[in-house]
Amino acid sequence: MQYISTRGKAPELNFEQAMLSGLARDGGLYVPRDIPKMSHGDIAALAGLSYEEAAFRVMWPFLGESFTEEEFRGCIERGYSGFGHDARAPLKQLGPNHFLLELFHGPTLAFKDFAMQLIGQLFQTALQRSGERVTIVGATSGDTGSAAIEAFRGLDNVDVFILYPHGRVSEVQRRQMTTPTEDNVHALALDGHFDDCQARLKDMFNHFEFRDEVRLAGVNSINWARVLAQVVYYFTSAVSLGAPHREVSFTVPTGNFGDIFAGYIAKRMGLPIQRLVAATNQNDILHRCMSTGEYRTDEVIPSISPSMDIQVSSNFERALFDAYDRDGAAVGQLMDELQSGGFSVSQGALQALRETFASGRASEDETRATIERARTRMGELLCPHSAVGVKVAEEQQIGEIPMITLATAHPAKFPDAVEAATGIRPGLPPRMSDLFERDERLTRVTNDLEAIETLIKERIAK
Ligand SMILES: Cc1ncc(COP(=O)(O)O)c(C=O)c1O
Numbered sequence: 352m353q354y355i356s357t358r359g360k361a362p363e364l365n366f367e368q369a370m371l372s373g374l375a376r377d378g379g380l381y382v383p384r385d386i387p388k389m390s391h392g393d394i395a396a397l398a399g400l401s402y403e404e405a406a407f408r409v410m411w412p413f414l415g416e417s418f419t420e421e422e423f424r425g426c427i428e429r430g431y432s433g434f435g436h437d438a439r440a441p442l443k444q445l446g447p448n449h450f451l452l453e454l455f456h457g458p459t460l461a462f463k464d465f466a467m468q469l470i471g472q473l474f475q476t477a478l479q480r481s482g483e484r485v486t487i488v489g490a491t492s493g494d495t496g497s498a499a500i501e502a503f504r505g506l507d508n509v510d511v512f513i514l515y516p517h518g519r520v521s522e523v524q525r526r527q528m529t530t531p532t533e534d535n536v537h538a539l540a541l542d543g544h545f546d547d548c549q550a551r552l553k554d555m556f557n558h559f560e561f562r563d564e565v566r567l568a569g570v571n572s573i574n575w576a577r578v579l580a581q582v583v584y585y586f587t588s589a590v591s592l593g594a595p596h597r598e599v600s601f602t603v604p605t606g607n608f609g610d611i612f613a614g615y616i617a618k619r620m621g622l623p624i625q626r627l628v629a630a631t632n633q634n635d636i637l638h639r640c641m642s643t644g645e646y647r648t649d650e651v652i653p654s655i656s657p658s659m660d661i662q663v664s665s666n667f668e669r670a671l672f673d674a675y676d677r678d679g680a681a682v683g684q685l686m687d688e689l690q691s692g693g694f695s696v697s698q699g700a701l702q703a704l705r706e707t708f709a710s711g712r713a714s715e716d717e718t719r720a721t722i723e724r725a726r727t728r729m730g731e732l733l734c735p736h737s738a739v740g741v742k743v744a745e746e747q748q749i750g751e752i753p754m755i756t757l758a759t760a761h762p763a764k765f766p767d768a769v770e771a772a773t774g775i776r777p778g779l780p781p782r783m784s785d786l787f788e789r790d791e792r793l794t795r796v797t798n799d800l801e802a803i804e805t806l807i808k809e810r811i812a813k
Pocket residue numbers: 461462493494495572604605606607608609610611658659736737759760
């Protein structure tokens with residue numbers, strides 16, 4: 352199994368190399384050269400399996416020779432052992448043909464734990480084997496950072512630096528990043544928004560001297576392994592509703608397009624997914640693009656679903672690569688145009704995208720109203736991101752095809768927004784009940800590449 356870059360100019364890598372390198376050296380994102388298929392029988396056989404066994408069967412064909420079967424099974428077992436629900440990703444019925452996939456039972460209460468807990472184990476296995484040390488730098492709007500810190504804290508061969516937008520994450524998210532005491536964890540509060548954090552991260556990957564000197568690795572969803580781990584719950588949830596004998600659709604609260612892209616991979620593998628609906632908040636570049644074909648960045652407007660306050664949606668590049676028939680030069684051209692504000696998607700590519708993806712948007716008032724209505728009519732306390740999904744799903748549900756909305760975070764990560772809409776302040780699980788008493792450790796940084804790189808080099812030299 353080999354991985355190729357969406358810009359067509361970087362060397363092909365195997366799974367382990369693609370995982371450890373993050374962004375391709377031509378600025379593109381790695382994708383599998385061929386997508387393994389699961390037959391009708393393979394998919395039907397997932398019914399009744401543990402999440403861990405299903406995870407092994409779905410992901411194993413993507414790994415090639417990188418890990419032994421025993422190593423990979425061990426990583427999966429250890430990765431999911433800290434989840435607070437036996438099913439790992441339980442499904443609840445919200446209404447007629449509308450289901451909620453709860454993805455917040457991991458250690459940091461967001462869907463990111465599904466990939467990050469596994470990747471932590473895979474990095475540990477690979478780095479112990481090679482004896483190498485890497486520097487992970489991540490950009491976060493709140494959840495990726497806390498999940499990465501939780502997965503990599505205290506590991507021997509890794510330093511982890513997380514750039515988050517100062518003042519633009521929830522207090523719970525910030526404290527999850529700033530209260531761990533391990534020396535290998537560094538929370539960096541950047542003066543700017545998430546797109547600035549993500550842009551500086553990509554700059555670091557494209558600055559080869561720095562990249563090679565610190566042995567830079569990335570755990571944002573630019574890393575293919577992140578996407579792969581997220582493919583599993585599309586299979587487990589669809590199978591529990593009757594796939595492969597029955598089609599399902601998904602609505603996915605979307606920012607960086609990593610989660611919904613995992614759904615696309617599941618579809619390409621053979622899961623009968625009718626539609627994948629991207630649900631955006633008022634930072635709606637993806638919805639505007641799907642509606643008009645124009646992908647144009649705008650100001651990032653802070654919202655009550657802050658983890659989705661994103662304009663430059665990095666994984667959309669992977670979807671464009673397929674929509675442009677895997678023409679790396681065409682994708683490279685679009686990404687160059689993005690540097691000066693945006694691009695127009697060709698009619699053919701737009702049609703290809705619309706064959707799989709649909710989109711919708713929830714305003715702030717609609718999100719608040721959905722949180723309130725879900726509580727009073729469905730007895731469900733939703734986080735604001737999941738509420739964006741539920742609102743859009745209700746508009747998009749068609750006929751008898753079940754719609755599964757992904758609940759991407761626990762409401763207790765965003766207590767202010769939930770309390771404002773419902774009058775109820777959701778509490779943290781007991782294991783996190785002292786989060787607000789722990790000391791915080793963070794470093795303020797300006798939006799300046801050289802200053803951030805210097806700080807990282809000084810810290811790892813200690
Ligand atoms: C709670 C939550 N929901 C949804 C999203 C959007 O996911 P993606 O960036 O994979 O589209 C994020 C962050 O990315 C998130 O943290």
